Amino acid sequence: MSTETKEAKKVFGSTRELLLTPGGADNKHIMKSSQYFEHRPLNEDGQLIELKIMKGEAVITHDEHDKVVLTKGHYVKANQVEFDPFDNSVSYVFD
Amino acid sequence: MTKKEFLKQDFRVEGVSVSPEDAMRMWKKIHKTYDNFYEQIIKPTNNEFMNEMAMHIKKEWDNVKDITSTDAFALKNVELRRLYFKAIGVIEMFKEMEPTLVDTKTLVKNGYRWDENNVKVPYEINDKYELYKIDGCRLYPEESSSWRSDNATVYAVRCWCSTTGREYWIYVPRNVGEEGNALNAIAWTVRLNHTYPKSIIRQGDVILYELSSKSELLEKRWGREQFHHLTGKEYTDLIIATT
Numbered sequence: 001m002s003t004e005t006k007e008a009k010k011v012f013g014s015t016r017e018l019l020l021t022p023g024g025a026d027n028k029h030i031m032k033s034s035q036y037f038e039h040r041p042l043n044e045d046g047q048l049i050e051l052k053i054m055k056g057e058a059v060i061t062h063d064e065h066d067k068v069v070l071t072k073g074h075y076v077k078a079n080q081v082e083f084d085p086f087d088n089s090v091s092y093v094f095d
Numbered sequence: 096m097t098k099k100e101f102l103k104q105d106f107r108v109e110g111v112s113v114s115p116e117d118a119m120r121m122w123k124k125i126h127k128t129y130d131n132f133y134e135q136i137i138k139p140t141n142n143e144f145m146n147e148m149a150m151h152i153k154k155e156w157d158n159v160k161d162i163t164s165t166d167a168f169a170l171k172n173v174e175l176r177r178l179y180f181k182a183i184g185v186i187e188m189f190k191e192m193e194p195t196l197v198d199t200k201t202l203v204k205n206g207y208r209w210d211e212n213n214v215k216v217p218y219e220i221n222d223k224y225e226l227y228k229i230d231g232c233r234l235y236p237e238e239s240s241s242w243r244s245d246n247a248t249v250y251a252v253r254c255w256c257s258t259t260g261r262e263y264w265i266y267v268p269r270n271v272g273e274e275g276n277a278l279n280a281i282a283w284t285v286r287l288n289h290t291y292p293k294s295i296i297r298q299g300d301v302i303l304y305e306l307s308s309k310s311e312l313l314e315k316r317w318g319r320e321q322f323h324h325l326t327g328k329e330y331t332d333l334i335i336a337t338t
Contacts, residue, residue, distance in 0.1 A: 020301055021300075021301065029298065029299075029301045042288065042312065043288075043320055048288060048320075051303075057213055059213060060298060060301075060303075062298055062299060062301075062338075064256070064258065064259050064261070064299065065256065065258045065259070065298045065299045065338045066208060066209075066258045066298075066338035067209055067213075067338070068209070068296055068298045068303065068336065068338060069209040069213045069215070070296075070303065073305050073306075074305065074306045075303050075304065075305050075306065076287075076288065076289060076303070076304050076306065077301060077302070077303050078285075078286065078287060078288065078301075078302040078303075078304065079300055079301060079302065080265075080284045080285060080297070080299075080300045080301075080302060081284055081285075081286055082185075082265045082266055082267075082284060083265075083266045083267050083268045083271075083283075084181065084266060085249040085250075085266055085268075085269070086177050086178070086180055086181035087109065087181070088268075092300070093265060093284070093300045094300055095256075095263075095299045095300045
């Protein structure tokens, strides 16, 4: 498995708490674990994040949506997108 | 800067030159409050002149009139009408304009959620999606070319949050809407940067996909990030939880 391009070879950081929507509200899509998990941005705006859970589980909470629990594994966090028919652009959806 | 000087400035929204009144109506429609407008438009410029402009806009803000689709249709300038439609936003556009329902699909499959101890429990995914369109000839009735009119048709998918029941409307590209399949439309809103994902979990607007041993990050092309918008079948096969 390769998750690196020639351009992007960023180093993984390690944490027990991560805001998955940088720039968004602080209380939305927070990932927490009792164990350290690894993370690194895969694009320039930081909305595409590679996540590696080595031990235990990580819980992602949000003030509106039910929680999500991730167990040991290799994941990527992305964002839903929307089209703008008035300028033909594609942008992220933020709820 | 005097008010007279302020009103003589060249106002531009999305690169289009507009009157001060039109600019402020669109900013108010898009940003709702002056504080939001200031944070998103003025503050990032870090520019003294823009701050001076903002002082005048702040004084006028409460008196700026709301924009409705009726206001948009009253505009003879098609470019300005397009900007008004953009400012009005997908929810109001599709609620006010009696769109045509193109397709309804309900995705039903076995998935799961998590209990208070974070243990995975079976949960039936039962998500309804509706695809709507507004014909271009209704948005731009003066357009005589049927090709241009067809190109101006807009499509949106309506969906509901599976936790709160809150309604969402999301515009999708015309070529996706023309497939006439609500599942294809919602699937297009999910795009992945890797090949061969194992599964997908959605928490509102956040998509989490698990990589498999075969997964590869799509190489940039011409310095641009590459991704794959899901098809309806891929979305159906891969989704295992929605919250």
